[in-house]
Amino acid sequence: MLTTSGRVTRPSSGGLARWWRKNATGYLFILPHFLFFAVFFLVPVLGAWALAFTEYLPTSVRFVGLDNFRAALADPLFKVALRNTAVFTGIVVVLWLGKALLVAYLLDPLSKPMQTFFKSAFYLPSVTSGVILSLVWLWIFNPSFGLLNAAISLLGMKPVAWLGETSTALPALMAMQVIMGGGSSIVLLSAALSRIPRELYETALLDGASRWAVFRNVIVPLIQPTLLYLVVTGTINTFQVFESVYVMTQGGPQFATSTVVYLIYETAFVRFQLGLASAQAMILFVLTFVMAAVQFKWLGRSVEY
Amino acid sequence: MKRALLLLPALLLAAAPAALAQGKSDPKITLTWWINPWRIAPPGFPEGKAPTGDEFPRYISEQFMKLHPNVTVKYEVVPNQGFREKVTAAIFAGNPPDVIRPISFDPTWAKQGLLEPIDAYLRVDERTDFLPYTLEEGKYGGKYYLWPWNNSNNGMGSTLLLNPAIFKERKVALPKRPTRDWTLDEFLEVAKKLTFDRNGDGKTDVYAITLAAKDTENTLAWLHRFGAQLVNDEGTAFVINSPEGVRALQFMVDLIYKHKVAPEGASGLGVYDTIDNLHQGRAAMGYGGIYEIGRIDRYVKEGKLKNPIRVEVAPFPHDPKTGPVSYQTSGGFVVFKQKDAYKRKMAMELARFITSPKNVALLEDLLYFSARRSVNRKMDFKGVAEYTDVRPQVEVYLNALKHGKPYFGPSGVDVQPVMAHFTSAIQAALSRQKTPKAALDEFVATANRIVFKK
Numbered sequence: 001m002l003t004t005s006g007r008v009t010r011p012s013s014g015g016l017a018r019w020w021r022k023n024a025t026g027y028l029f030i031l032p033h034f035l036f037f038a039v040f041f042l043v044p045v046l047g048a049w050a051l052a053f054t055e056y057l058p059t060s061v062r063f064v065g066l067d068n069f070r071a072a073l074a075d076p077l078f079k080v081a082l083r084n085t086a087v088f089t090g091i092v093v094v095l096w097l098g099k100a101l102l103v104a105y106l107l108d109p110l111s112k113p114m115q116t117f118f119k120s121a122f123y124l125p126s127v128t129s130g131v132i133l134s135l136v137w138l139w140i141f142n143p144s145f146g147l148l149n150a151a152i153s154l155l156g157m158k159p160v161a162w163l164g165e166t167s168t169a170l171p172a173l174m175a176m177q178v179i180m181g182g183g184s185s186i187v188l189l190s191a192a193l194s195r196i197p198r199e200l201y202e203t204a205l206l207d208g209a210s211r212w213a214v215f216r217n218v219i220v221p222l223i224q225p226t227l228l229y230l231v232v233t234g235t236i237n238t239f240q241v242f243e244s245v246y247v248m249t250q251g252g253p254q255f256a257t258s259t260v261v262y263l264i265y266e267t268a269f270v271r272f273q274l275g276l277a278s279a280q281a282m283i284l285f286v287l288t289f290v291m292a293a294v295q296f297k298w299l300g301r302s303v304e305y
Numbered sequence: 306m307k308r309a310l311l312l313l314p315a316l317l318l319a320a321a322p323a324a325l326a327q328g329k330s331d332p333k334i335t336l337t338w339w340i341n342p343w344r345i346a347p348p349g350f351p352e353g354k355a356p357t358g359d360e361f362p363r364y365i366s367e368q369f370m371k372l373h374p375n376v377t378v379k380y381e382v383v384p385n386q387g388f389r390e391k392v393t394a395a396i397f398a399g400n401p402p403d404v405i406r407p408i409s410f411d412p413t414w415a416k417q418g419l420l421e422p423i424d425a426y427l428r429v430d431e432r433t434d435f436l437p438y439t440l441e442e443g444k445y446g447g448k449y450y451l452w453p454w455n456n457s458n459n460g461m462g463s464t465l466l467l468n469p470a471i472f473k474e475r476k477v478a479l480p481k482r483p484t485r486d487w488t489l490d491e492f493l494e495v496a497k498k499l500t501f502d503r504n505g506d507g508k509t510d511v512y513a514i515t516l517a518a519k520d521t522e523n524t525l526a527w528l529h530r531f532g533a534q535l536v537n538d539e540g541t542a543f544v545i546n547s548p549e550g551v552r553a554l555q556f557m558v559d560l561i562y563k564h565k566v567a568p569e570g571a572s573g574l575g576v577y578d579t580i581d582n583l584h585q586g587r588a589a590m591g592y593g594g595i596y597e598i599g600r601i602d603r604y605v606k607e608g609k610l611k612n613p614i615r616v617e618v619a620p621f622p623h624d625p626k627t628g629p630v631s632y633q634t635s636g637g638f639v640v641f642k643q644k645d646a647y648k649r650k651m652a653m654e655l656a657r658f659i660t661s662p663k664n665v666a667l668l669e670d671l672l673y674f675s676a677r678r679s680v681n682r683k684m685d686f687k688g689v690a691e692y693t694d695v696r697p698q699v700e701v702y703l704n705a706l707k708h709g710k711p712y713f714g715p716s717g718v719d720v721q722p723v724m725a726h727f728t729s730a731i732q733a734a735l736s737r738q739k740t741p742k743a744a745l746d747e748f749v750a751t752a753n754r755i756v757f758k759k
């Protein structure tokens with residue numbers, strides 16, 4: 001039953017049939033999506049939870065309790081992968097959003113056709129296969145004959161083995177992610193910016209506020225719901241980084257770019273340990289969930305919807 | 306003509322009972338088989354066209370169905386990238402193909418009871434015709450699981466490829482035929498001459514060779530120069546941190562930093578970087594066997610490579626004390642566990658058919674040797690005779706293979722779970738973040754813990 005606030009409320013026991021008659025159409029509309037979600041998302045996730053408590057071999061399944069979780073948490077490689085993933089996420093999400101916000105802010109005063117052009121240009125990498133992008137960047141980072149080293153040699157600098165050194169491999173992947181990513185964030189932030197009434201800027205500027213003060217005190221608070229959404233979804237997505245690692249470094253050199261999802265893939269498909277891989281995935285799930293909850297709690301406090 | 310027309314119904318009538326009998330006794334079944342892309346031109350394939358990899362399995366399937374009309378054969382060409390993942394997913398889904406050519410034989414499949422042993426189906430004449438080591442390649446727990454097909458891989462880890470144009474440009478003689486054997490000292494002397502600044506800008510344009518930490522087979526080839534082994538002969542421990550292994554890895558490090566005959570950045574490179582550097586003339590030497598001649602030819606036809614380079618096959622240089630060593634490997638077909646006895650029999654028949662002398666001989670088109678002695682004797686590689694003087698190169702290649710060793714240890718040991726650690730150790734050494742000894746010690750300790758629970 002819809003209330004004035006737009007919420008669906010539970011019917012009283014006597015009015016169940018009436019409630020159903022009134023809302024059935026709506027529920028039938030969402031049924032296909034819910035069924036799809038249940039079959040292809042909910043059931044596999046529940047299955048993965050169950051798998052995490054077993055030693056799952058092609059010919060047998062054995063319940064092992066929490067052994068897989070203990071093994072995952074005791075594995076030094078899992079700790080390295082967790083650290084790499086946390087560093088990657090922390091830096092990429094901040095830079096990614098910073099870039100998206102800056103671009104959206106610079107695009108805002110432009111004419112509609114110009115905005116559309118730039119938004120499309122920035123969005124283009126998002127629709128390109130991650131594998132293809134990774135292959136292109138492999139060439140850019142090639143230590144002997146890559147574009148990046150050719151560029152820095154013009155400045156008289158020595159070539160760098162970008163993906164071959166432990167100190168540069170993860171930053172190189174992060175740089176690629178920041179440069180290529182953020183297309184959809186720019187579109188969303190542009191939409192949020194366009195909804196802010198112009199009078200608010202003009203009034204603040206007339207009152208003597210600097211552009212920075214306007215940006216910080218007027219624009220950012222008003223687009224905070226969008227920012228919160230992007231921080232949470234960006235963190236979840238970046239926590240699952242896989243493609244670029246798989247194609248470009250295979251977790252190397254010396255596991256410097258090994259991320260949790262890449263390790264899960266290796267555990268499951270190279271080492272045949274599906275139970276352990278599921279336990280690793282569940283730990284990742286819990287961490288991501290906790291992080292999203294914390295972000296909602298901290299960043300969502302001052303959001304006005 | 307009249308006689309032929311009269312004969313036809315008679316023949317049909319004669320064949321009918323046999324066909325009916327077969328239809329009665331043999332149930333209709335479907336066999337599935339997977340293979341990664343092997344660009345083999347089957348008989349009748351138009352000349353001048355490059356096969357895609359689909360033609361060979363289609364030909365085999367059609368020929369097999371002609372012999373066994375009650376069997377429907379479905380093949381699938383699975384790309385190399387993601388091959389292992391796809392097979393693993395199929396196994397866990399309980400729906401693997403009936404027959405498959407794994408990229409490399411995985412003993413864990415046999416260990417987990419996923420494969421059918423072939424011992425009962427292998428005839429005596431087949432046992433004696435297959436090269437012994439190709440059968441051993443698929444041995445686990447005293448049983449054979451692999452129908453051998455190809456002998457060696459495409460030369461990776463077995464031989465080097467030399468660009469004679471660069472040798473000529475630098476006035477350096479190629480190692481002498483018929484074997485082209487050379488020592489490490491001779492190699493080093495040549496490598497120094499082959500590394501040079503072509504355009505005079507003070508930077509090296511051409512290196513002698515490219516080392517790549519992610520290129521496992523060729524890295525192991527270098528480690529074997531001084532007699533090192535990844536796993537001991539008994540298959541009970543990783544032993545690559547032996548003095549020989551440390552000496553060999555130090556030699557690799559020195560090729561980059563001391564002698565400067567290989568480019569820096571090896572820790573980030575893989576096998577295709579080394580191939581690419583050879584193809585583009587940025588390295589005077591690369592890796593591969595005679596198959597590489599065919600690959601260069603194909604790349605030119607496909608427009609991937611502008612200028613075809615001629616290459617000469619040569620063995621890896623050797624330490625006089627150790628003698629020549631090359632990588633010995635093979636590939637073939639395995640049959641997944643079958644519930645139905647007839648289907649098992651026919652799956653074995655299909656694997657036998659693919660590896661039969663007639664079909665195994667098709668490998669010649671790809672400049673590969675087969676796992677059968679009888680077939681190899683007849684191979685003349687006429688198909689590429691116009692492109693290169695292949696026969697002497699074949700001799701060099703075959704001679705190198707005579708010194709073959711299984712680089713990854715006995716076939717029953719599954720080293721796959723620790724190879725990422727091996728790559729990590731080589732990366733640490735080649736980027737000088739660890740000494741060769743520290744890197745190999747660390748790898749051996751980790752690998753023995755994971756694989757042998759030590």
